[in-house]
Amino acid sequence: MRWGVILALLLLVVIALFVIKTYEHPSAAQEGLTLYGNVDIREVQLAFNDEGRIQNLSALEGQAVRQGEVLGTLDDRRYRLAVDRAHALVQEADAHLNSLLAGSRHEDIAKLKAEVASSKSTLQLRKSTYDRIVRLARQKASPPQDLDTARAAYQAATAQLQALQASLNLALAGPRTETISAARATLNAAMAGEALAQQQLTDTRLLAPADGIIRTRILEPGDMASPQQPVYALALTRPLWVRAYVDEPNLGQVHPGQTAWVSSDSFPGKRFKAWVGYISPTAEFTPKTVETPQLRTSLVYQVRVFVCNPDNQLRLGMPTTVHILPGAPSVSSHGDPCQQSAKP
CATH class of the missing domain: 2.40.50.100 (RNA polymerase II/Efflux pump adaptor protein, barrel-sandwich hybrid domain)
Known part of the structure; x- marks a missing residue:
């Protein structure tokens, strides 16, 4: 009975080891598709x-x-000077526009009104003098040159009054709309120049x-x-992906978004979560740097497998093995796939 108990215990140990071995190293049917590639170098x-x-x-x-x-x-010394110059031009254009929008000052309008009133008085005096000289000339009591002088003075006073009245009207009306638009365009151009100088800095x-x-x-x-x-x-290290190749007979087992696992000889027994991100629409000959069980002359399709690398253990160019399980679910399109829980 003692030998029977020992044999039974040994049988149980063998069965347990077989079950553990089978779980850790699934059969070829359970392992699904295995691809070989390298962590892609993007520079x-x-x-x-x-x-x-x-x-x-x-x-x-x-x-x-x-x-x-x-x-x-x-x-950046030249660029800082360019920014200062552009800023000064903006201030100048802004001040000019504000002066146009504000219109004429009250003091300027009052001064013009006073000059118009003075010019009217001068015109009345010149007109009275001219009328008197005209009467004297008709009576032959005044020389002709006095009449010419009085006429010229009267005409000059009339012209001066018209000029002052026009200046007063312009001051009261303010700047033209076109002048304000031109000043605003000048300000916009100066601001654009300042933005360009700032961008260059x-x-x-x-x-x-x-x-x-x-x-x-x-x-x-x-x-x-x-x-x-x-x-x-x-x-570039993010996002990190593995460039692998799948042959035509196994192409139907792979689809974008499918969950995968990546392993490397540098970290035995460790698997990195991954998912299929891209499958090439065209076939190509197997690159010489890729080792697969198939012949070198067989046509394959490039597959880009994104991989999570939280501890930065995978290096660019590192040879890796990609494991895709049959019926593996697709990663969620919401959130970060590397933060989603999944089991092989």
């Missing part, structure tokens, strides 16, 4: 949006940077467009930069 060439001498570069090769982080600056800073890792630092402080000359080569 951005970063350059300043303006020309100038580089004053400072803060990022080094291999450094992780965040979106919006300042990576370098140009010498902002462009003296080089910002990281996304999270990533500096792969190459091409220029150094003191070099001349331009929009055509890259300063950094930035490797």
Whole structure:
């Protein structure tokens, strides 16, 4: 009986080990589709949006940077002077427009009215003198040159009164609508020039467009930069995906949004949550860098599998294996898929 009990215990241990082994390493039918690929390398060439001498570069090769982080600056003295000049032009145009909208000052109108009244009195005096000289000329009691002088003085006084009256009417009416529109357009142009100068000043800073890792630092402080000359080569890390390939017979087992799991030889036994994000609409020959059980000459379709990398353990270019289970559910289109719970 003792040997029977020992044999029964051994049988139970073997059965338990078999069950555990089967759960941890499913059969080929349970494992579903297995693809091979690499973490895709996506790189951005970063350059300043303006020309100038580089004053400072803060990022080094291999450094992780965040979106919006300042990576370098140009010498901005010329650009600051341009902003100050543009701001002064805006103030000048704004003051001119405000003066037109305010119209003539009361003091100016009062002065013109007084000048018109004075001109009227002068005109009456000139007219009286002219009338008297005319009567004397008819009686042959005045020389002809006195008549000419009186007539000229009377005409000059009349013209002066008309000019002063016109100036008073303009002051009372205020500026023309077209003049105000032109002044407003001048102000808008000055404001646009100030915005452009401010944007050029902002462009003296080089910002990281996304999270990533500096792969190459091409220029150094003191070099001349331009929009055509890259300063950094930035490797993007988000979103991270694996570039894999599926052959035509297994293409029907894969669909966009399908849940998958990614594993790497660098982290044995660890699986990274993933999902199928893109399937190429056209076939191509298997790239030589991809190892699959199929022949090299077989046609395959490129598959982009997005993968969650919360601890930044996966590196760009790392060889990986993609596991797609049969009947695996699709990830939700709402929220961050990496925050959604799922089990293999």
